[in-house]
Each structure stands twice: as structure tokens, then as C-alpha cells.
Amino acid sequence: MNRVEPVLTPSEIKQAEVRAIAEGISGLELMRRAGRAVADWAERMASKDAHILVAAGPGQNGGDGFVVAALLAQRGYRVSLALLGQMDRLTGDAAEAAKDWAGSVIPAEEAPFHEADVIIDALFGTGLSRDLEGLARRTVERMDAAGKPILAVDLPSGLDGETGQARGAVVRASRTVTFGARKPCHLLMPGRSYCGPVEVDDIGIGSAVLAESGRLFANQPALWGGVLPRPGLDSHKYERGHTLVASGGAARTGAARLAARAALRIGSGLVTIASPPEAIGVNAAQLTAVMLKGCDGPEGLHAILTDERFNSLVLGPALGVHAATRAMVAVAVQARRSLVLDADALTSFEGFGSELRQAFRHGPTVLTPHTGEFSRLFKDHPDILDPPSKVERARRAAAYTGAVVVLKGPDTVIAAPGGRAAINENGTPYLATAGSGDTLCGVIAGLMAQGLPAFEAACAGVWIHAEAGASFGPGLIAEDLADLLPGVLRELLR
Numbered sequence: 001m002n003r004v005e006p007v008l009t010p011s012e013i014k015q016a017e018v019r020a021i022a023e024g025i026s027g028l029e030l031m032r033r034a035g036r037a038v039a040d041w042a043e044r045m046a047s048k049d050a051h052i053l054v055a056a057g058p059g060q061n062g063g064d065g066f067v068v069a070a071l072l073a074q075r076g077y078r079v080s081l082a083l084l085g086q087m088d089r090l091t092g093d094a095a096e097a098a099k100d101w102a103g104s105v106i107p108a109e110e111a112p113f114h115e116a117d118v119i120i121d122a123l124f125g126t127g128l129s130r131d132l133e134g135l136a137r138r139t140v141e142r143m144d145a146a147g148k149p150i151l152a153v154d155l156p157s158g159l160d161g162e163t164g165q166a167r168g169a170v171v172r173a174s175r176t177v178t179f180g181a182r183k184p185c186h187l188l189m190p191g192r193s194y195c196g197p198v199e200v201d202d203i204g205i206g207s208a209v210l211a212e213s214g215r216l217f218a219n220q221p222a223l224w225g226g227v228l229p230r231p232g233l234d235s236h237k238y239e240r241g242h243t244l245v246a247s248g249g250a251a252r253t254g255a256a257r258l259a260a261r262a263a264l265r266i267g268s269g270l271v272t273i274a275s276p277p278e279a280i281g282v283n284a285a286q287l288t289a290v291m292l293k294g295c296d297g298p299e300g301l302h303a304i305l306t307d308e309r310f311n312s313l314v315l316g317p318a319l320g321v322h323a324a325t326r327a328m329v330a331v332a333v334q335a336r337r338s339l340v341l342d343a344d345a346l347t348s349f350e351g352f353g354s355e356l357r358q359a360f361r362h363g364p365t366v367l368t369p370h371t372g373e374f375s376r377l378f379k380d381h382p383d384i385l386d387p388p389s390k391v392e393r394a395r396r397a398a399a400y401t402g403a404v405v406v407l408k409g410p411d412t413v414i415a416a417p418g419g420r421a422a423i424n425e426n427g428t429p430y431l432a433t434a435g436s437g438d439t440l441c442g443v444i445a446g447l448m449a450q451g452l453p454a455f456e457a458a459c460a461g462v463w464i465h466a467e468a469g470a471s472f473g474p475g476l477i478a479e480d481l482a483d484l485l486p487g488v489l490r491e492l493l494r
């Protein structure tokens with residue numbers, strides 16, 4: 001299992017550089033190492049007689065560009081350099097690095113992007129602080145429109161390093177070389193789709209990066225693999241937990257069965273569906289290993305939960321959007337079991353924000369909204385909905401509710417109330433299919449039933465669910481997902 005991969009925001013990476021510099025390495029040396037890493041990758045993209053055009057910007061990202069240009073020229077490439085800005089306005093290490101470059105400097109408006117075989121994009125990195133306009137924007141657009149292979153320095157110019165949003169215009173890179181650690185824009189959408197493969201070069205700041213990290217991670221097995229349940233020889237099924245999934249009415253029972261089967265497949269020792277009386281027959285006809293109990297609304301749930309062995313619950317899928325669903329959530333919360341809330345259990349709280357807030361401080365709770373559910377749930381909370389960073393939105397929702405929040409999408413973010421967060425990236429568009437979210441609820445609840453803390457269960461659940469979907473690919477339907485889980489688990493537990 002690889003080590004946990006921290007993701008650092010632009011300000012955190014700056015802190016890490018400051019720390020590394022305080023420990024004895026110079027800023028210019030860091031820049032030279034960054035430039036060398038990029039030059040090495042450029043060599044892999046260019047034939048020996050290639051024309052490489054470096055587009056350098058006005059800040060330190062441009063400084064990296066000067067280092068790259070000088071190195072590639074030394075290595076025998078035909079290199080030209082275009083500068084957005086003026087040589088005598090360069091500052092800091094960039095001003096020093098620019099002295100390495102002995103060739104001519106082309107004004108950005110004349111940059112011959114169409115004549116290049118490979119373009120090095122060193123216009124803007126983590127310091128982009130506002131939307132691109134005027135010449136900066138035109139240069140980014142011209143570079144992009146040239147249709148040449150582009151190697152981005154640190155991040156594709158025009159991306160906001162923290163949010164992954166495009167700021168006016170953005171370059172679509174063939175590859176990105178970044179330094180010390182990936183930034184949120186390399187994992188969050190749409191940023192990820194502009195980066196191409198992302199290479200991380202340590203440039204000698206690894207230990208400083210680790211010292212600055214701790215709040216945001218790439219969601220990978222290293223983050224939670226150590227706590228994945230591994231049943232021992234003497235494990236009893238009751239020790240592996242008992243998950244309870246609430247079913248909707250007679251015409252809406254499938255979602256609960258999808259969640260229940262996933263909970264069983266992920267290793268919950270026992271799984272029971274709590275079914276409204278009128279749906280017992282439908283459920284019974286389609287269940288084998290999953291057990292069934294009649295459950296008439298909130299009172300019924302209360303009665304079932306007097307049995308302490310039900311230690312993990314799923315409420316929401318196809319339960320219906322109404323007060324009774326809210327009441328069932330209240331019962332579940334009072335019972336202080338592990339709890340996953342999705343779909344109708346979230347939508348039923350639209351406009352009941354403060355009620356929701358009080359609800360989740362009792363036990364480990366995971367909320368799994370997609371963007372639409374998230375917006376409805378927090379529609380009266382601009383402080384939660386407005387931040388441009390998806391990580392920040394999920395964090396604020398988690399802090400507000402006291403629950404772990406799984407904000408779903410192609411870049412699912414998992415955030416804990418204390419601020420710890422992870423970004424998932426192994427998903428597949430084929431997971432956007434009916435019932436996929438129900439399955440995810442079951443996976444997370446099944447992991448919590450086996451004793452995983454809510455954040456780890458949510459992170460592991462999201463990754464495993466995505467991996468299962470990706471392993472199937474085209475034609476995936478939610479019914480397939482539960483049966484793909486053992487293959488993913490087998491690999492993880494090897």
C-alpha cells in the first residue's frame with residue numbers, strides 16, 4: 001500500500017516552500033529543480049529536432065519557464081521563448097532565473113504557437129488571482145487553439161489552483177508537471193479534465209509538504225486500507241455487524257434491496273430490510289440472504305431498534321419526501337446507531353435546516369447528497385453553497401451538520417466535521433446510472449456496521465464503489481455493482 005497522498009492548496013504549498021527555504025534550500029534552487037523536472041518531461045514529448053516554445057508569464061511560474069527554456073537549449077533543442085510581460089518587471093527568483101536564458105524574448109502577442117512542436121505552458125501557476133482578461137486571456141486562448149502538445153508547468157494556465165474552476169480561459173494540457181504535491185485543481189472538476197496525466201516532482205520539499213498537510217487528501221486505499229475489516233478465523237457473523245435498510249412502499253422497494261445487497265457483499269454480517277407492511281410480499285419474493293422485518297413508519301422503526309444488534313442504518317432511498325421520513329430519521333438519530341442518509345431522507349429536510357442540524361450530533365452519520373440534493377438541503381445557507389471550492393462546500397456542510405458529508409459527482413468530495421477531506425478520482429461516468437447511489441449507501445453502511453469510523457467508511461465506500469463500477473465499464477447497471485465488490489475487496493485485502 002502506497003503512502004497517504006496529501007493535496008495542498010496554493011497557500012499551503014507556498015508555506016511548504018517557505019518551510020523548505022528556512023531549512024536551508026534556496027528559492028532559486030527550488031525553481032531550478034522545478035524547471036529541470038519539466039525539461040525532463042518535455043524531452044519525453046519532443047523529438048530531437050523539435051521546436052519547443054516556452055510561454056512564460058509575469059510571475060514565478062514564468063521563472064520556471066525560463067529555467068526550462070535554458071535547459072532545453074543546452075540539451076540541443078530548438079527553443080524559443082515568449083514572455084507575457086516585460087523582462088525588467090520580473091521579480092524574485094524569476095528575475096534571477098531569467099538570466100539563465102541567453103536567447104531572444106518574443107512578446108506574447110507574437111508568440112508563434114502554430115510553429116511549435118511542443119509548447120511549455122509557464123504562463124500562470126498557483127498565483128492566478130483573478131479572471132484572465134485582455135492579452136493574458138488572448139494568449140491562453142491562442143496557445144490552446146494551436147492544437148499542439150502542451151506541457152503545463154504546475155497547472156494549466158487559467159485554472160484556479162484551489163477550486164479547479166477555469167478563470168476566463170484555460171489551456172488544455174497534454175501533461176502537467178507539478179511540484180511537492182498535487183493541488184486541488186488537479187483532482188477537482190473541471191480542473192482535472194484540463195491537466196492530462198499529472199506528474200508530481202518532489203523538488204526536495206517532500207518533508208515540508210508533509211508538515212503542511214493534514215486536512216486534504218487524495219482518496220486512495222492508503223488513506224483507509226489499514227482499517228478495512230479483515231474477519232478473523234473465529235469471527236462470528238454478529239461481530240461483523242447488522243445493517244438495517246428502510247424500504248419504500250410496494251412500488252418503491254428496489255432501492256432498499258440494492259443497498260441491502262451491497263451492505264452484505266461488503267461484509268456486514270447480517271442485513272435486514274425494514275419494510276412497510278404493504279411491501280412485505282414484494283420484498284419477500286426477491287430476498288434470500290437479506291432478512292426482512294415489517295416496519296410501520298417511525299413507531300415501527302423505533303420498535304425494531306430496541307434490538308441493539310442493529311448497529312448501522314440506511315434511510316432515504318425511495319422512502320418518499322414527507323414528514324414521516326423526517327420522523328424516521330429522528331428515530332434513527334435518537335437510537336444513536338451508525339447512520340447513512342441519502343435521497344429522500346435528505347430532500348425531506350428541505351427547508352428544515354436547523355432541525356437537520358440538531359439531528360446529526362448524536363452518532364456517526366454520513367450524508368450522501370448529489371449536487372441537486374445538496375443545493376436543496378442547504379438552500380437557505382449561502383455560506384455553505386457559495387464557496388467556489390467543492391471541498392470548502394462539503395467541509396462547511398459537514399461542520400454545520402456534524403455529519404460526514406459525501407458530496408457526489410465525478411470528483412466526489414468526502415468531508416468530516418473537523419475539516420478533514422478527501423477527493424475521489426477513480427470514478428467512471430458509467431456510475432451515473434439509476435440505483436448507483438443506493439448501492440453506495442449500502443457499501444458505506446456495511447463498512448460502518450463492521451466498525452469503521454464514519455469518515456473512513458465513507459472514503460473507502462466511495463473508492464470501492466467507484467472501482468467496482470470502473471471494473472465493469474460500459475453497460476453497467478446498479479444491479480451489477482454489489483456483485484463486483486468482492487473482486488475489489490479481494491485486491492485490497494491481498
Ligand SMILES: NC(=O)C1=CN([C@@H]2O[C@H](COP(=O)(O)OP(=O)(O)OC[C@H]3O[C@@H](n4cnc5c(N)ncnc54)[C@H](O)[C@@H]3O)[C@@H](O)[C@H]2O)[C@@H](O)CC1
Nearest residue numbers: 027031034058059060061124125126127128129130131154
Ligand atoms: N522559488 C519560487 O518562487 C518557486 C516558484 N514556483 C513556481 O511559482 C509559481 C507561483 O508563482 P507566483 O506566486 O508568482 O504566481 P504565478 O506565476 O502563477 O502568477 C503570478 C503572476 O501573475 C499575475 N497575475 C495573477 N493573476 C493574473 C491575471 N488574471 N491576469 C494577469 N496577470 C495575473 C500576478 O500579478 C503575478 O505577476 C508556482 O505555480 C510554481 O510554478 C516553483 O518553481 C517552486 C519555486
Ligand SMILES: [K+]
Nearest residue numbers: 121124153155
Ligand atoms: K502553467
